[in-house]
Amino acid sequence: MASGTLLYAQSGGVTAVINATASAVLQEARSSRVKVLAARNGILGALREDLVDASRIPLAQVRALAHTPGGAFGSCRYKLGSIEADRAKYERLIEVLRAHDVRWFLYNGGNDSADTALKVSRLAAEFDYPLTCIGVPKTIDNDLAVTDCCPGxxxxxxxxxxxxxxxxxxxxxxxxxxxxxxxxxxxxxxxxxxxxxxxxxxxxxxxxxxxxxxxxxxxxxxxxxxxxxxxxxxxxxxxxxxxxxxxxxxxxxxxxxxxxxxxxxxxxxxxxxxxxxxxxxxxxxxxxxxxxxxxxxxxxxHVASKTDLEQAMAVGRAAVQFALAGRNATMPAIRRTSDAPYRWTVEAVALDKVANHEKTMPAGFIRRDGYGITAAARRYLEPLIRGEAPPPYGRDGLPKYVVVDAPAVRGKLPAWPG
Missing domain, CATH: 3.40.50.460 (Phosphofructokinase domain)
Incomplete structure (x- = not known):
């Protein structure tokens, strides 16, 4: 068993498959016998030391997360500023991580979350604290740089x-x-x-x-x-x-x-x-x-793309693998290797190439008249919505979604005044 704890948190607007990424993170970590804590409501949970022991979630619930929308551990829209401007908050974060022997931090979100993970990695280095930070991609806007597409x-x-x-x-x-x-x-x-x-x-x-x-x-x-x-x-x-x-x-x-x-x-x-x-x-x-x-x-x-589900789980598994391999300040990105047949793989990219960058629609994807998409856009988009991955349904006719049962972790630090 690797020494230390992995902390996972969700950030920003959730997606239909962000919990699938969480499910993959938890399953991959268990296969490596790594303890996982999850922060309630994203980075705020880490600052508040509001953590749950995700390693004790029953396996059936972990698996059911893969077909459950929303954010199982709660998300937040909370942006940390520069290290200089918000230094006290970053130092508090390091204190919480140290108190719980967190050696791997996975932040599952969009551009701002990638920026936060990058800043935390830099502060940990400054404090000589052994921490590997991974940004895990998620956004329905598909605007993250470097990755071909974004889970969600x-x-x-x-x-x-x-x-x-x-x-x-x-x-x-x-x-x-x-x-x-x-x-x-x-x-x-x-x-x-x-x-x-x-x-x-x-x-x-x-x-x-x-x-x-x-x-x-x-x-x-x-x-x-x-x-x-x-x-x-x-x-x-x-x-x-x-x-x-x-x-x-x-x-x-x-x-x-x-x-x-x-x-x-x-x-x-x-x-x-x-x-x-x-x-x-x-x-x-x-x-x-x-x-x-x-x-x-x-x-x-209920109408999720099978391709999207598979990619969401793939980046979750890769995030744990990259973290345990010590690939600090990186993000698992999707790389398209073929349009027809559609093929893709996951590779590590540096967070500084993702954070504070935005991917807009290429000019060649918009028709000259400005009111529709081109054939190139269709070739790019079609594979991403292919396949069905419906959730299981109950006798009441509704999807069988899950609410995880994760015990709270006892705090070790004074309450955060923020």
């Missing part, structure tokens, strides 16, 4: 494509006497990956979604309204998919929820679909419906 995205993309295809059939059926335009809002602050995934719902130019609005392209309201009118006149109805982060030519978000900023410094968004629907109704006179799937996009485990 494939399932959210599948949900988006399926939802848009099904809604389009509804709109088409009602268009003669009712709804002419349907607007679907997809998550994506700066990167239009989820909006692009909606493009998989159709094949031909008249198939839904006929219009996709990407944050990588400036939004032109007049051109948009003219496009909607042309589609309705030609097809009889129109489905619009809009990324929540679309901006006008001056860089202003088309929809700002007015909720200020979150802990990561992000403007609170939401409502672009309702805004666009209102403009279409007022300017063109069409009956419009709109939807804001919001959390549904990232929690829809």
């Amino acid at each position: 995205f494939g399932s959210a993309a599948k949900y988006t494509a399926v939802s848009v295809r099904e809604a389009a059939l509804d709109v088409a059926a009602m268009a003669d006497t009712s709804t002419k335009v349907f607007v679907y809002e997809a998550m994506g602050r700066h990167a239009g990956w989820l909006a692009a995934a909606a493009g998989l719902a159709g094949q031909g130019p008249d198939d839904a979604p006929q219009i996709i609005l990407f944050p990588e392209r400036a939004f032109d309201e007049a051109a948009f309204l003219a496009r909607v009118q042309r589609v309705v006149e030609r097809v009889g109805w129109c489905v619009v998919v809009a990324s929540e982060g679309i901006r006008d030519a001056d860089g202003r978000f088309v929809a700002d929820a007015g909720g200020g900023q979150d802990a990561f410094g992000h403007t609170q968004l939401g409502g672009v679909a309702s805004r666009l629907a209102g403009r279409v109704k007022d300017a063109l006179g069409y009956k419009v419906h709109w939807t804001l799937p919001d959390y549904l996009q990232r929690s829809a485990r």
Whole structure:
């Protein structure tokens, strides 16, 4: 048995498969006879010394995590600043790690989490504390640098494509006497990956979604309204998919929820679909419906992608392997080796190449007219939503999800005043 303890924590918005990564982490660690603690509510749990003994979770529950959405140990949106600005917090973190003999720290999240893991690794080196830090990728936005795709995205993309295809059939059926335009809002602050995934719902130019609005392209309201009118006149109805982060030519978000900023410094968004629907109704006179799937996009485990599930578990296993091998300040990244047939592998990449970098949609993935995806985008996206991995269902007709039973770890330090 390796000497020391592994600490695992989840961060940021959860996904349909982040618990699958947790399941793989716990199973891989058990196979190496390594004790695992989990922090409740991400890095806050570590700072508060609010830890659970994940090694004592029954194996059946560990396995069931692989088909359970949400965040089994709780997540948080809490950003640590620079080591200089938040030095007391980083020092507190090192104290907690030392008190529980934590030698491996796995932080499962997105860009900000990679940045935190990198900073913790540097501080541990400064304090001469033997710690290996691994950033474990997760985000439905698919905007992490270096990795070909990000666990969580494939399932959210599948949900988006399926939802848009099904809604389009509804709109088409009602268009003669009712709804002419349907607007679907997809998550994506700066990167239009989820909006692009909606493009998989159709094949031909008249198939839904006929219009996709990407944050990588400036939004032109007049051109948009003219496009909607042309589609309705030609097809009889129109489905619009809009990324929540679309901006006008001056860089202003088309929809700002007015909720200020979150802990990561992000403007609170939401409502672009309702805004666009209102403009279409007022300017063109069409009956419009709109939807804001919001959390549904990232929690829809019932329609998860098998590819995504397999990749989520693969990075979890690799994270433990990299940690035990002493590959500090790294992240398990997915590398695509072939499009057809689709093949991929997992490799270690340096966290400083991931943290504070953002992967937006390549220009070659967006059609020249700015309203749809190209064949290159389709080749990239299609393999990521392939395969079904449904959860088991109970007699009540609902998925059999699990809530883990992990005993709390007794604190050894004074309460954190923060």
